[in-house]
Amino acid sequence: xxxxxxxxxxxxxxxxxxxxxxxxxxxxxxxxxxxxxxxxxxxxxxxxxxxxxxxxxxxxxxxxxxxxxxxxxxxxxxxxxxxxxxxxxxxxxxxxxxxxxxxxxxxxxxxxxxxxxxxxxxxxxxxxxxxxxxxxxxxxxxxxxxxxxxxxxxxxxxxxxxxxxxxxxxxxxxxxxxxxxxxxxxxxxxxxxxxxxxxxxxxxxxxxxxxxxxxxxxxxxxxxxxxxxxxxxxxxxxxxxxxxxxxxxxxxxxxxxxxxxxxxxxxxxxxxxxxxxxxxxxxxxxxxxxxxxxxxxxxxxxxxxxxxxxxxxxxxxxxxxxxxxxxxxxxxxxxxxxxxxxxxxxxxxxxxxxxxxxxxxxxxxxxxxxxxxxxxxxxxxxxxxxxxxxxxxxxxxxxxxxxxxxxxxxxxxxxxxxxxxxxxxxxxxxxxxxxxxxxxxxxxxxxxxxxxxxxxxxxxxxxxxxxxxxxxxxxxxxxxxxxxxxxxxxx
Numbered sequence: 001x002x003x004x005x006x007x008x009x010x011x012x013x014x015x016x017x018x019x020x021x022x023x024x025x026x027x028x029x030x031x032x033x034x035x036x037x038x039x040x041x042x043x044x045x046x047x048x049x050x051x052x053x054x055x056x057x058x059x060x061x062x063x064x065x066x067x068x069x070x071x072x073x074x075x076x077x078x079x080x081x082x083x084x085x086x087x088x089x090x091x092x093x094x095x096x097x098x099x100x101x102x103x104x105x106x107x108x109x110x111x112x113x114x115x116x117x118x119x120x121x122x123x124x125x126x127x128x129x130x131x132x133x134x135x136x137x138x139x140x141x142x143x144x145x146x147x148x149x150x151x152x153x154x155x156x157x158x159x160x161x162x163x164x165x166x167x168x169x170x171x172x173x174x175x176x177x178x179x180x181x182x183x184x185x186x187x188x189x190x191x192x193x194x195x196x197x198x199x200x201x202x203x204x205x206x207x208x209x210x211x212x213x214x215x216x217x218x219x220x221x222x223x224x225x226x227x228x229x230x231x232x233x234x235x236x237x238x239x240x241x242x243x244x245x246x247x248x249x250x251x252x253x254x255x256x257x258x259x260x261x262x263x264x265x266x267x268x269x270x271x272x273x274x275x276x277x278x279x280x281x282x283x284x285x286x287x288x289x290x291x292x293x294x295x296x297x298x299x300x301x302x303x304x305x306x307x308x309x310x311x312x313x314x315x316x317x318x319x320x321x322x323x324x325x326x327x328x329x330x331x332x333x334x335x336x337x338x339x340x341x342x343x344x345x346x347x348x349x350x351x352x353x354x355x356x357x358x359x360x361x362x363x364x365x366x367x368x369x370x371x372x373x374x375x376x377x378x379x380x381x382x383x384x385x386x387x388x389x390x391x392x393x394x395x396x397x398x399x400x401x402x403x404x405x406x407x408x409x410x411x412x413x414x415x416x417x418x419x420x421x422x423x424x425x426x427x428x429x430x431x432x433x434x435x436x437x438x439x440x441x442x443x444x445x446x447x448x449x450x451x452x453x454x455x456x457x458x459x460x461x462x463x464x465x466x467x468x469x470x471x472x473x474x475x476x477x478x479x480x481x482x483x484x485x486x487x488x489x490x491x
């Protein structure tokens with residue numbers, strides 16, 4: 001199948017307008033941009049109105065789900081509720097109170113990915129809280145300072161717990177000055193399943209962990225195989241794409257409709273036309289899509305495959321509506337984030353490499369610990385940050401921090417991937433600005449996870465305004481599980 005991806009508006013001759021001016025940016029090849037004019041500034045967000053407390057209970061438990069089809073064997077998923085896809089809605093300024101009940105056979109926790117919260121609520125066993133043992137409960141309580149598309153998942157034995165489906169979505173509403181005609185969730189996840197029995201296969205393999213990761217055997221969108229979603233015909237809709245897989249990197253595009261990027265990792269950007277955008281595990285992308293005419297279709301696709309893979313089909317539904325000739329997506333409110341002071345930033349280098357280390361570590365009292373006896377350890381280590389490895393299943397005995405940051409100061413991290421594989425790098429507790437790269441001409445944007453391609457150097461910057469110990473790791477979970485993980489301190 002030959003696909004023409006040479007121009008963002010290949011499906012129509014409508015011009016793409018931003019703030020009344022012709023389009024000046026086209027994204028392709030995982031984030032390649034070309035601009036001739038600056039983009040229109042985003043509108044300032046109003047102060048939160050009447051914040052409230054949002055309460056929910058997450059019951060982590062095994063539950064059978066027929067991922068392979070209604071007449072096929074069920075698979076033993078681990079989920080937070082009877083509906084395998086848990087979605088929490090709140091608004092900026094609200095306080096979220098979430099009680100976690102552990103009905104699993106092993107300890108667990110909840111990490112709130114992308115949320116700038118206090119360290120004690122970050123959900124990392126042995127680093128920010130005690131592991132939640134079977135039969136126990138834990139109450140998370142924190143304010144929501146930012147709007148956007150976020151998610152949550154465990155942070156110990158993650159390759160299995162997340163591999164079994166233990167994750168949910170957190171949407172913090174209030175970032176759209178004008179509501180879109182529809183809001184569509186597009187959650188991407190693969191499953192390591194024996195398609196005959198429905199049982200799970202090994203979640204981690206040495207062959208995968210040492211390279212690009214171990215891929216699933218079954219792909220899904222919203223826990224279904226390439227679903228079809230009916231949307232208001234001819235109107236502008238919002239599509240929230242989340243990569244919740246433990247391994248797969250996808251390259252997202254839209255066929256059959258105009259589309260624009262309006263947010264990265266939940267943080268608003270000035271709208272720009274989409275050709276495709278490369279997303280590693282844990283990354284999110286918010287799009288505006290001009291829905292097809294009634295009865296016609298458009299497809300959200302993954303180009304990072306031998307042939308484009310359909311992830312979701314959008315079908316125009318209802319009577320035709322009057323729309324402007326030009327596709328001019330309404331921008332979101334500007335992110336409410338501290339601006340880095342680049343002139344006075346301290347520059348810190350971080351090199352992501354392969355390595356091999358011993359299977360024992362020394363505890364503070366001098367005792368030599370065999371990490372192979374711990375649930376939170378993978379005894380094989382393949383990866384390192386600044387030549388330091390910390391197996392993800394070794395939270396009990398953390399190494400020294402990768403960096404000690406001063407609260408309130410701006411830092412510029414220079415990230416260097418010296419391996420032949422991609423690494424989506426995530427920093428807890430902070431949102432950073434992606435500045436530039438030696439290989440990919442991305443637009444400057446806010447994120448909490450950035451994808452490093454092989455041999456790439458990327459500069460990010462942020463204000464270290466959140467005290468605590470914050471994890472810093474690759475989000476290909478087998479890489480995290482086998483050494484590419486550390487933490488920084490902010491004091």
